[in-house]
Amino acid sequence: MPVSLTIDGQQRSLAVADDMPLLWALRDIAGITGVKFGCGAGLCGACSVLVDGERQFACQTPVSAVAGKAVTTIAGLTGQPLGKALAAAWEELDVVQCGYCQPGQIVAAAALLKANPTPDDAAIDEGMSGNICRCGTYNRIRAAIHRAADTIKA
Amino acid sequence: MTISPATSRRAFLAGSAVLAGALVVPLHRALSTAPAQLSANGYLAVLADGKVSLALPKTEMGQGIMTALTMLVAEELGLAPTAIDVSIPEADRARFAPVDTTTGGSTSIRELWKPLRQAAANARMALVDAAARRWKVMPDGLTLADGAVTNPATGQRLAFAALVADAATRVPTDAVPVPPSAWKVIGRDQRRLDSAGKVRGTAPFGIDVQVPGMKIATLAQSPVFGGKLAGHDAAAARAVPGVADVVALDDCLFVTADSLWTAKKGLEAAAPRWNEGANAGLDQAQVDAALTAAVARPGVTAKAEGDLAAARTGAARTVEALYHQPFLAHATMEPGNCTAHVTPQGVEVWTGTQVPSDARAAAARVAGVAEDKVRLHNFLMGGGFGRRLETDMVERAVSLAAKVPYPVKLVWTREEDIQHDMVRPAYADRISASLDAAGNVTAWEHRIAGSAVMARFLGDKFNGVDDDAVDGATAPLYPAKARLVTFKQVESAMPTGWWRGVGGLRNTFVIESFADELALAAGQDPLAWRLARIIDPRARAVLQKAAAEAGWGKALPKGEGLGLAVLHIWDTCLAAVAHVKVDAQRQIAVPQVTVAVDCGPAINPLGVKAQIEGGVIFALSAALYGGVTLDKGRIAQSNYNDVRPLRMNEAPRVITHVMPTDNAPGGMGEPPAAVIAPAVANAIFAATGKRVRQVPLQAGLESA
Ligand code: FES
Ligand code: FES
Numbered sequence: 001m002p003v004s005l006t007i008d009g010q011q012r013s014l015a016v017a018d019d020m021p022l023l024w025a026l027r028d029i030a031g032i033t034g035v036k037f038g039c040g041a042g043l044c045g046a047c048s049v050l051v052d053g054e055r056q057f058a059c060q061t062p063v064s065a066v067a068g069k070a071v072t073t074i075a076g077l078t079g080q081p082l083g084k085a086l087a088a089a090w091e092e093l094d095v096v097q098c099g100y101c102q103p104g105q106i107v108a109a110a111a112l113l114k115a116n117p118t119p120d121d122a123a124i125d126e127g128m129s130g131n132i133c134r135c136g137t138y139n140r141i142r143a144a145i146h147r148a149a150d151t152i153k154a
Numbered sequence: 155m156t157i158s159p160a161t162s163r164r165a166f167l168a169g170s171a172v173l174a175g176a177l178v179v180p181l182h183r184a185l186s187t188a189p190a191q192l193s194a195n196g197y198l199a200v201l202a203d204g205k206v207s208l209a210l211p212k213t214e215m216g217q218g219i220m221t222a223l224t225m226l227v228a229e230e231l232g233l234a235p236t237a238i239d240v241s242i243p244e245a246d247r248a249r250f251a252p253v254d255t256t257t258g259g260s261t262s263i264r265e266l267w268k269p270l271r272q273a274a275a276n277a278r279m280a281l282v283d284a285a286a287r288r289w290k291v292m293p294d295g296l297t298l299a300d301g302a303v304t305n306p307a308t309g310q311r312l313a314f315a316a317l318v319a320d321a322a323t324r325v326p327t328d329a330v331p332v333p334p335s336a337w338k339v340i341g342r343d344q345r346r347l348d349s350a351g352k353v354r355g356t357a358p359f360g361i362d363v364q365v366p367g368m369k370i371a372t373l374a375q376s377p378v379f380g381g382k383l384a385g386h387d388a389a390a391a392r393a394v395p396g397v398a399d400v401v402a403l404d405d406c407l408f409v410t411a412d413s414l415w416t417a418k419k420g421l422e423a424a425a426p427r428w429n430e431g432a433n434a435g436l437d438q439a440q441v442d443a444a445l446t447a448a449v450a451r452p453g454v455t456a457k458a459e460g461d462l463a464a465a466r467t468g469a470a471r472t473v474e475a476l477y478h479q480p481f482l483a484h485a486t487m488e489p490g491n492c493t494a495h496v497t498p499q500g501v502e503v504w505t506g507t508q509v510p511s512d513a514r515a516a517a518a519r520v521a522g523v524a525e526d527k528v529r530l531h532n533f534l535m536g537g538g539f540g541r542r543l544e545t546d547m548v549e550r551a552v553s554l555a556a557k558v559p560y561p562v563k564l565v566w567t568r569e570e571d572i573q574h575d576m577v578r579p580a581y582a583d584r585i586s587a588s589l590d591a592a593g594n595v596t597a598w599e600h601r602i603a604g605s606a607v608m609a610r611f612l613g614d615k616f617n618g619v620d621d622d623a624v625d626g627a628t629a630p631l632y633p634a635k636a637r638l639v640t641f642k643q644v645e646s647a648m649p650t651g652w653w654r655g656v657g658g659l660r661n662t663f664v665i666e667s668f669a670d671e672l673a674l675a676a677g678q679d680p681l682a683w684r685l686a687r688i689i690d691p692r693a694r695a696v697l698q699k700a701a702a703e704a705g706w707g708k709a710l711p712k713g714e715g716l717g718l719a720v721l722h723i724w725d726t727c728l729a730a731v732a733h734v735k736v737d738a739q740r741q742i743a744v745p746q747v748t749v750a751v752d753c754g755p756a757i758n759p760l761g762v763k764a765q766i767e768g769g770v771i772f773a774l775s776a777a778l779y780g781g782v783t784l785d786k787g788r789i790a791q792s793n794y795n796d797v798r799p800l801r802m803n804e805a806p807r808v809i810t811h812v813m814p815t816d817n818a819p820g821g822m823g824e825p826p827a828a829v830i831a832p833a834v835a836n837a838i839f840a841a842t843g844k845r846v847r848q849v850p851l852q853a854g855l856e857s858a
Contacts, residue, residue: 017395020415028370028413033362034355036536037414038487039568043794046487074355090353094345094760097768098216099352100359100487100536125803132794134487134537135216136771138805140764 003063007032008076016063023047023058026073034074034103038132045131046100048107049073055111057130074103082110082152089147097135105131109145118149192322194277196249198227198270204301204315206231206277209243211250211266213257213508214348215538216768217823218761221347223266225757229332229339230274232298235347245510245530257508258543258652259622260724260821263757267819271331277321279329284321285312334755334816341814343760348534360506360533361491361565368493368561369398371410371554372417375574378430378787379647383407391424400424401557408554414565433647433787441646441784442478445582448603449476453642454618456602457628460636465597469588472597473675477585477664478848480781482578482653483789485797488536490566490574492551500527501552502561506535508542516545520552539772540652544576569792576651577782577789579605579623583664587634593676593683598634600627600664603642605650618643625657626723626828630665631688632672648784655773655827658723663777663849666719666832670839680718680836681706692727692752692817693720699750699811704731713737715840719832726753726820730770730829732806734837740855742778743804744834749826750811754819759812762822767808769826774806775799777831778852 002015007030016025023040026032026049038046040059047058050072077083086106089095096102105128112119112127119127124145133141190202197209208227214220220240228235243249253265278298285303286293289310297304302313334340351357376382388400391409396416401408409420466472492505494517501521507513507530514530521528535542551564566574581604588597606620619641628639653659673683681701688694697720704716713736720729733746749766756762779798782791791797831849838855839845846854 016413017416020413024413024415028415031364033364036355036487037361037489037565039794041568041793041795044487078354087353091345091349094349094764096216096346096349096352097218097764098487098535098537099348099357102352103355106353128802132487132799132801134485134539134772134799136768136800136805137764138771138800138802139767139808142802 003067005066005068006070008071008073014063018062018064020063021059022049022061022063022066022071025063026058032073032075036100036103038101038104043132044101045108046104048104048131050077050107050111053114055108074107077107077110082113085148085151086110086144089144089151093140093144093147095137095140095144097137101131101133105133105141109141109148112145113149113152117152119145190319190322192277192280192318192325194273194325197243198273198277200277200281200314200318200321202315202318204313204318205239206233206237207239207241209241211253211255211270212262213255213510213532213535213538214242215257215508215535215542218346218758218764219257219262221344222263222757222761223270224347225339225344226266226270227274229337230271230278232278233301235339235344237301240347242532242534245514245532247511255510256512256543257538258540259656260823260825263819264725264821272329275329275331276326280321280325281314281317283324284317287320288312340757341755341759344758345760358533359488359536360493360504361488361536363493363504363533363563365493365495365504365561368563369410369558370412370414370417371408371562371564372414372421372567373406373408373550373564373570374421374426375406375570376428376430377573378428378434379649380433381405381428381430384427384429386424386426388424391420394420394423399558401554403553406550408564410558410562418567430787436647436784436787438783438785441580441648444644444646445478445580445603446476448642448644449582449584449601452601452638453603453640455638456619456624456641457637457639460634462597462599462636462638465634465636466588469596470591471675472586472588473671474584474586475668475671475847477583477667479581479660479663480849481580481648481783482776482780483572483575483782483791483797484539484541484653485572485575485794485799486535486537486539486541489568489571490547491564492547493561493563494551494555495561496521496552496555500529503528503530503548503552504533505530505548505551506533506542507545507548508535508538509545513545513548516549517552520549521556539654540656541575544651546576568794572782572792572797573789575782575789576649578653579607579650581660585664585668587668587672589672589676593672593678594687595632595634595672596636598632598637600639601642602627602640603644605645605648606643607650607652609643622652622657623660626661626721627657627665631690631693631720631722632669633687633689646784647787654769655824658721658824659773659828662719662721662723662828663831663835666721666829667835667847670717670836671845684720688720690722690727692815693722696720696727696729696750696752696813699813700729700731700748703750703809703811704733704748706731713841715837717833717836717838717840719829719836721825721828723828724821724825725818726751726822726825728825728829730833732830732833732837734834734841736838736841736855742834742838742852742855744774744806746809747806747830747833748809750813751825752813752815752817753822754815754817756812756814757819759814762812763810765822766810766826769824770808770830771800771805773827773830774834777834777849779850781850
């Protein structure tokens with residue numbers, strides 16, 4: 001049975017096995033490669049997406065669990081005001097290195113700011129603890145989240 | 155800037171169209187013979203439309219080399235770095251010679267600093283001369299900015315586009331690059347040129363390649379190193395809906411499918427069985443024991459100066475210590491992958507590699523074709539750290555693609571990526587020094603034992619000393635009357651490779667930890683002891699700066715301490731002070747690291763700072779928690795739960811002080827990684843009085 005869902009505002013129907021994690025349905029079937037594969041085990045956050053506004057690890061979410069729901073990937077997020085503010089802050093503070101973890105970091109940051117628009121350092125550390133950056137860009141990620149929070153407030 | 159037309163989807167389509175017929179001459183060859191373009195060298199050109207185009211002569215894995223090299227070109231041609239078209243080129247050894255596109259060892263800037271600025275300066279002079287001829291004036295007074303040559307005396311202006319054809323007929327080879335006093339780009343903070351796509355998820359990594367008609371595959375290699383495939387259930391794998399093919403090699407099983415998930419399910423259903431072979435009983439304890447035994451006596455001489463026995467006699471005291479460092483996994487965020495298509499006409503490969511030319515050669519070897527029948531498209535890498543200096547991922551993909559009639563993207567699961575990493579070798583070091591009554595070193599002996607990565611590449615030419623493994627050990631900052639440094643090759647079944655920092659990293663841990671031990675034995679403060687002995691003025695300057703900025707000597711609460719380390723390797727001087735807290739349960743936290751660096755002119759200070767922040771945190775993960783271990787002939791760890799990178803809440807605040815000098819530029823990829831383990835080990839001692847002589851330091855402290 002194909003699974004129907006909304007991906008970045010578009011109605012999609014994916015003909016995949018029910019138990020296929022959303023990550024692979026997005027990357028390999030729908031061709032949406034901004035969502036990254038890092039660990040496949042819920043350990044790194046590279047695959048983060050928003051499901052009805054909540055951050056989820058796409059590698060741990062069977063596609064059947066998101067039937068009828070709205071999935072937002074980095075592509076959709078950076079078209080919205082919050083995502084735009086985050087992307088701009090990331091660019092202004094020169095956050096990225098290899099960049100591979102960053103779509104997942106930005107999605108996690110969006111979920112954090114939705115829940116807490118003015119997080120302090122401790123709240124950022126807590127909210128971002130599901131995401132690994134092997135290149136070690138954490139100092140700048142933290143600063144960029146503060147910057148984006150300021151932009152949104154202004 | 156635009157990133158590589160060769161990585162666009164259109165180019166993939168064009169690429170496969172090419173495969174349907176004969177392989178054509180790569181695009182750039184056609185371009186370089188086109189008359190209307192000014193070629194400064196094989197990879198830098200001013201195009202007919204006046205655009206400056208740079209095909210990146212090194213590979214981008216996050217270190218920011220794309221930005222730094224573009225800045226060098228921009229400086230000479232009077233342009234903003236963002237105005238230059240940078241592309242990631244196809245592998246082509248001849249095109250870039252004598253530059254080697256291989257990217258590692260913190261060599262890129264050191265290798266390109268002169269030739270790239272020279273080439274760009276030549277192009278600049280050709281453009282200025284062409285304008286001078288047109289205007290019948292002397293070239294001296296003409297200026298160049300915003301893609302045009304201007305005569306300030308007359309206000310005349312000619313865009314590059316109007317000059318290219320003329321300029322291309324006379325390109326000098328000896329133009330003088332812009333002097334430091336006139337730099338407008340070099341030495342100024344420049345934001346990365348590759349951010350936009352990376353923050354929006356549109357930047358193409360190798361793993362994102364989509365070739366029409368391709369299948370996605372994964373693989374299982376023998377868990378025990380050296381094992382062979384004994385059997386598998388191909389029918390069960392094919393019964394999984396979406397599975398296309400099951401391909402068995404002697405030591406590896408592949409499943410191809412419509413998605414990685416399906417391929418993985420197919421592989422599970424195939425349930426490969428292995429003949430584990432000779433290594434099935436090998437454990438880490440055996441490796442460690444062999445390393446310790448190997449430093450009981452001197453190995454092959456890497457450095458010998460002075461009379462060691464004479465220097466030892468009459469010493470006030472002698473200090474000796476044994477250090478251990480573990481195998482380390484790279485665990486790049488982007489797991490291993492490579493896409494390949496093999497047809498009777500040739501081979502096409504899409505991957506992110508630090509060694510484009512070697513990877514192309516490897517693909518040709520595996521496919522049994524000439525190198526000019528292979529096109530290798532390189533990509534941004536989701537981390538390299540030395541893992542992508544190896545070509546095993548390319549070889550596996552091509553060997554699979556040779557057996558199926560479609561393009562295939564081979565992706566390693568994270569577990570496969572860690573369990574078949576080519577790990578940083580484990581090492582033992584026995585180091586001893588004799589001190590005179592003042593605390594000066596008279597005799598210094600350093601014995602190093604570990605796998606010799608270089609031996610794999612050198613074959614018969616290997617003389618017993620791995621030059622990389624002893625980098626930083628043969629000429630430490632501390633003078634001695636006599637010195638002996640030796641290396642003993644000790645191999646196990648574990649495949650080894652280079653890991654960010656290589657010899658400088660392993661040696662700085664030993665030498666800078668040991669320097670603290672010597673200071674302590676001499677009854678002196680670690681900073682004072684070093685400053686009384688280090689002659690190198692650049693090393694002294696960064697050490698003093700880092701210590702002053704970190705507040706060296708200030709009183710700290712119980713359980714806290716500062717530790718320092720300094721190096722002069724990769725033509726860079728870098729010092730770090732780590733602030734460490736150790737709690738009652740002996741858990742180590744590193745809230746702050748202060749770094750000072752002299753890497754010469756610091757082409758992009760913003761990028762230098764990023765390398766410091768990243769290098770410190772990357773290597774701190776390994777220093778505190780790193781290490782993969784052998785258990786029954788296989789790697790015991792498998793994912794980010796047991797290969798544990800620091801998370802944001804564990805990452806130190808990294809304070810950086812860039813101290814530009816007019817020395818030749820030094821490397822920046824590795825120095826920041828190399829100082830952190832000794833700085834933290836020394837801080838642990840300051841906080842607890844316990845000397846930890848093994849990485850990972852957390853486990854070392856718990857057993858101290
Ligand atoms: S890939 Fe999903 S958490 Fe790592
Ligand atoms: S930028 Fe490379 S993993 Fe985060």
